[in-house]
């Protein structure tokens with residue numbers, strides 16, 4: 001890893017600001033942030049007997065790239081579902097951009113600037129790639145059925161949307177697949193398409209559930225650059241990831257979940273030396289024979 | 295055997311009033327089932343809503359028949375909301391169950407003795423279609439005269455029905471075609487595949503599904519209106535489950551999610567149906583015997599026609615699952 005002194009030299013202005021803002025935050029679970037875009041308190045979700053999520057308090061700093069990590073089954077996806085309205089918590093409250101969000105329908109999230117992707121990719125396979133992209137744009141006049149009948153009303157807006165979609169497709173190196181059905185894309189390409197489509201909503205907070213899963217190393221590098229680019233454009237990114245190199249590479253802040261709880265928070269360097277995290281990932285017994293405890 | 299006569303019957307059914315109102319109903323069903331993936335098994339209920347809406351005007355309400363178009367649309371919107379509100383948030387199968395039940399409830403209510411004053415019971419309703427027929431007369435089509443050429447010769451009254459009916463097919467076909475090319479249609483097609491993806495992109499999925507259900511139902515009600523006007527009566531038992539499934543068969547035959555499929559499919563349905571029926575009637579004009587036992591009598595023909603149709607449909611599903619006009623490439627990505 002690069003040492004802490006050398007790293008800031010290659011940081012963009014947005015990254016420097018995000019890191020500076022987070023520098024004073026104490027690396028403890030639930031730490032308050034100077035300018036949180038997302039705040040959640042007391043969020044709990046039970047599935048039958050098990051508690052999938054039980055988060056006391058967590059905040060996400062505006063303009064930062066925040067990673068959410070944790071072992072399989074830690075409750076990361078469930079947490080995403082709860083905050084984006086796709087699932088309802090048994091208890092808890094959360095706010096986005098200062099506005100309370102509990103009980104808000106999922107489709108209102110995107111119009112308010114919060115967009116999410118799914119761990120299991122949801123590309124619409126029977127629509128061409130470009131149509132997938134255009135679907136993402138919000139506030140389309142032609143999406144009202146009475147307007148749909150009159151192309152004159154929406155043609156102009158559709159052309160603007162298409163231009164923006166083409167630009168994003170180029171950025172994500174999918175422009176050569178533009179007119180193919182999304183079903184013809186490979187698994188990794190679908191991840192890219194889903195991320196690009198989410199950006200069509202012009203979000204302020206982008207929530208990515210394992211964006212790198214199944215993406216080849218070369219493409220990962222360019223995806224990393226895209227994610228950094230989002231921060232530079234003023235967006236906040238919250239992403240779930242198992243690839244520690246990527247987490248270390250691009251995130252300004254890391255939140256660690258295990259068994260539904262937030263067990264640690266901090267900068268990537270704080271986290272990689274945190275004993276609780278190592279225990280959570282590898283089990284507290286690592287390196288010892290199971291018999292020793294008896 | 296006179297194959298010419300068989301073909302003539304089949305061709306006349308291909309463009310006849312039956313094919314015409316089936317096509318209108320299939321255009322509506324295609325909005326729901328083909329484009330949005332809503333399993334509406336109650337299209338007959340929407341057709342009944344249309345037929346009774348227009349049928350009640352003169353005999354029950356004592357108002358002009360033309361108000362009936364509004365009444366029919368009102369009934370079908372109401373029926374659509376009634377089916378959709380409790381089910382469209384649930385899994386797709388619930389809509390299927392509710393629509394099939396709702397259509398049956400509609401039929402049982404309108405034929406019931408208790409509601410005879412409002413719907414005419416099993417006798418149905420008559421005496422409302424004269425203002426419609428009068429327009430044809432005013433345009434110069436004498437009801438009893440014959441018009442046309444070669445085998446396409448119709449009475450003035452039938453010709454008027456056909457002109458209006460096929461005009462409606464064209465109008466609804468163009469409307470649906472325009473809508474499905476619009477961003478609105480794109481949202482529906484996306485919902486058909488993955489509701490959550492569409493929700494995450496900020497679309498109110500429930501509202502879109504409701505719009506599709508109601509729009510398809512309203513179009514279906516015009517099929518009922520056309521059937522009522524064409525026959526100049528409304529018969530409750532015309533609107534049974536069979537009707538829904540025949541229309542669905544026609545749609546699948548033509549190919550779902552294609553406007554041409556939804557129109558030509560029902561026409562072919564009637565062509566094949568009439569072809570088989572009159573062919574078998576010619577072949578089996580006396581009981582068909584084998585080893586001294588009667589295998590087929592002429593009264594069995596109706597059932598045999600349906601058996602053959604069923605077999606043809608199975609063959610279609612095997613060899614051309616997308617229907618005649620459907621998109622093979624779209625189908626190919628199923629379940630990946």
Ligand SMILES: Nc1ncnc2c1ncn2[C@@H]1O[C@H](COP(=O)(O)OP(=O)(O)OP(=O)(O)O)[C@@H](O)[C@H]1O
Pocket residue numbers: 047050051052070071072073074075076077078079119
């Ligand atoms: N719909 C559900 N019904 C029952 N249990 C569920 C459901 N969804 C999640 N769980 C359980 O909740 C826990 C958290 O699951 P979740 O999907 O949030 O984990 P995750 O942190 O995203 O894991 P991974 O890294 O493997 O994606 C798991 O124990 C899982 O079995």
Ligand SMILES: [Mg+2]
Pocket residue numbers: 076077078119
């Ligand atoms: Mg997960």
